[in-house]
Amino acid sequence: MARKVVAKGRARFHRETPEDRRRQLGEAALRCIVKHGNAGVSVRQIAAEAGVTQGLITHHFGEINELVAYAFDIMSEGLLQSLLKAVADAEPTPQKRLDAFINVSFSPMLFDRGVLGVWVVFWGLVLHSPRMSASQQGEYSNYVAAIEGLLGDLAAAEGFGIADIRLCAIAFTALLDGLWLAWCLNPASFKPEEGMQLCRNWVEGLRRGAYA
Amino acid sequence: MARKVVAKGRARFHRETPEDRRRQLGEAALRCIVKHGNAGVSVRQIAAEAGVTQGLITHHFGEINELVAYAFDIMSEGLLQSLLKAVADAEPTPQKRLDAFINVSFSPMLFDRGVLGVWVVFWGLVLHSPRMSASQQGEYSNYVAAIEGLLGDLAAAEGFGIADIRLCAIAFTALLDGLWLAWCLNPASFKPEEGMQLCRNWVEGLRRGAYA
DNA sequence: ATACTTATTATACGATCTTATAATTTCCCT
DNA sequence: AGGGAAATTATAAGATCGTATAATAAGTAT
Incomplete structure (x- = not known):
C-alpha cells in the first residue's frame, strides 16, 4: 500500500x-x-x-561525436527511405519513377532550410572526422546507386546511350544537391518548380546524347 | 640615445x-x-x-560574427577574382572562355578540401545569421551573373536557344557546387577531370537544345 | 519479497569561450 | 621635443562546454 x-x-x-x-x-x-x-x-x-x-x-x-554520427545515420537513412518510397509508389515506368524522384526531391520534406542546416553541420564534421567521413561515404554511395538505377532503366527503355552511368548519376546528384543548397541559402533565387524543370532539362540533355 | x-x-x-x-x-x-x-x-x-x-x-x-562575415567577404571576392582572371586570360572566344572557367573551377586552387571547409562553415552561419545571409546573397548573384554572361555569349555565337538564361546559369552553378561538394567530401568518388567532362557534357546538352 | 544489474540522476572539475574594462605603448602632428 | 588620439596589451568576470565519478532509482530475475 x-x-x-x-x-x-x-x-x-x-x-x-x-x-x-x-x-x-x-x-x-x-x-x-x-x-x-x-x-x-x-x-x-x-x-x-x-x-x-x-x-x-x-x-x-x-563521447558526443558518437551521438552526432548516430544522428547523421538515422537522418540519412530516413531521407533515403522517403525517396525510395516515393519511387516505389509511382507508376512502374522508368519515366514516371524518375519524375517521382525529382518531384519528391523538391517537396517541402527535403527542400527545407532546416534539413539543409542539419546537412551543413554534418558536412563540416565529415571534413574533419574519419568517423563521420565513413558514414558519409556509405550513405553517398547508396544515394548515387539509387539514381544510377533510375537513369539506367530510363536509358534502356528509351534506347539512348550513356558512356559512364556512374559518372552520370554523380552529375545528377550534384545538380540536385547544388540546387538544394542554393535554394535553401537563398529561397528567393528561384522557385522549386523551376528547379524541377532544370532537372528535367538535364534529363533531356541525357536523352539527346550529350553524355553518350 | x-x-x-x-x-x-x-x-x-x-x-x-x-x-x-x-x-x-x-x-x-x-x-x-x-x-x-x-x-x-x-x-x-x-x-x-x-x-x-x-x-x-x-x-x-x-563581436566575432562581424569578423567572420568580413572573412567571408574577402574570401568570396578573392575566389571570384581568380575565376574572372582565368577567363580574362583565355582566348577571347565564348567557347575558350567557358572552358577556362570550367578548368579553373576544377583546379587545386578551388577544388580543395580546405576551401570547401571554409564555405561549409559560412553556409552554416548563413542559415542562422541575417548578416551572413546578406553577404551570401550578394556574392551568389555576382557569381551567377558571371556564368550568365559566359553562357549567353556562347549561345549567341553558336546560335542555339536558351529559354531562361538566368535559370540556366543557376543550374550550371548548382552543378559546379554539387560536384565540388561531392569531391571534397569524398575525393575517391570521381576524378577532377571527370568532373570537368561532366560540365562539358552539361554544356553539350545546352547546345542540343535541352534548355530551349 | 529480495538481490542484482544498469539506466539514470546529481554533482563536480578543469578547460575554453565571449565580452568588458583599464592600463600602456605607439606614432602622428604641431 | 612633447602632447594626444587610438591601437594594443593585460586582466578579469561570468557563462558554457565536455567528461568523470558517485549516488540512487527502476526493473528483472531468483
Whole structure:
C-alpha cells in the first residue's frame, strides 16, 4: 500500500531500452541542430531537449561525436527511405519513377532550410572526422546507386546511350544537391518548380546524347 | 640615445592601420577555419593565429560574427577574382572562355578540401545569421551573373536557344557546387577531370537544345 | 519479497569561450 | 621635443562546454 518514498526530491524517471533511448537522443540532437546549427551541438542542450540529464549521453554514446554520427545515420537513412518510397509508389515506368524522384526531391520534406542546416553541420564534421567521413561515404554511395538505377532503366527503355552511368548519376546528384543548397541559402533565387524543370532539362540533355 | 625602457615586461607591438589589421585578422580567421572547421571560429584561436591579443578583435570588429562575415567577404571576392582572371586570360572566344572557367573551377586552387571547409562553415552561419545571409546573397548573384554572361555569349555565337538564361546559369552553378561538394567530401568518388567532362557534357546538352 | 544489474540522476572539475574594462605603448602632428 | 588620439596589451568576470565519478532509482530475475 505505502508507495515507496523517494529520497530528497530526486527526479523520478522512466527507464527505457538502450535502443529507444539512443534514438530519442539522436532525434533530440537533430532538433537542436535544426534550431541552432553548429551551436546546437552540445551535450547540455541535447540532453535538455530530450528531457534527460547530461550523463545519459555519456552513458549511451561515450563521447558526443558518437551521438552526432548516430544522428547523421538515422537522418540519412530516413531521407533515403522517403525517396525510395516515393519511387516505389509511382507508376512502374522508368519515366514516371524518375519524375517521382525529382518531384519528391523538391517537396517541402527535403527542400527545407532546416534539413539543409542539419546537412551543413554534418558536412563540416565529415571534413574533419574519419568517423563521420565513413558514414558519409556509405550513405553517398547508396544515394548515387539509387539514381544510377533510375537513369539506367530510363536509358534502356528509351534506347539512348550513356558512356559512364556512374559518372552520370554523380552529375545528377550534384545538380540536385547544388540546387538544394542554393535554394535553401537563398529561397528567393528561384522557385522549386523551376528547379524541377532544370532537372528535367538535364534529363533531356541525357536523352539527346550529350553524355553518350 | 637611451632606448625607452618598457615597463614590467609588457609586450612590444607594431601599430598598423585599421584596414591592414582587419585584413590580417580576417586571413587568420580563414586559416583557423581551414584547420579546425567550426571549432576554429574562436576569438582566442584567431588572435593567436594572427599573433595578437584577443582584445584586438573586439576593438576592430566588435563581436566575432562581424569578423567572420568580413572573412567571408574577402574570401568570396578573392575566389571570384581568380575565376574572372582565368577567363580574362583565355582566348577571347565564348567557347575558350567557358572552358577556362570550367578548368579553373576544377583546379587545386578551388577544388580543395580546405576551401570547401571554409564555405561549409559560412553556409552554416548563413542559415542562422541575417548578416551572413546578406553577404551570401550578394556574392551568389555576382557569381551567377558571371556564368550568365559566359553562357549567353556562347549561345549567341553558336546560335542555339536558351529559354531562361538566368535559370540556366543557376543550374550550371548548382552543378559546379554539387560536384565540388561531392569531391571534397569524398575525393575517391570521381576524378577532377571527370568532373570537368561532366560540365562539358552539361554544356553539350545546352547546345542540343535541352534548355530551349 | 529480495538481490542484482544498469539506466539514470546529481554533482563536480578543469578547460575554453565571449565580452568588458583599464592600463600602456605607439606614432602622428604641431 | 612633447602632447594626444587610438591601437594594443593585460586582466578579469561570468557563462558554457565536455567528461568523470558517485549516488540512487527502476526493473528483472531468483
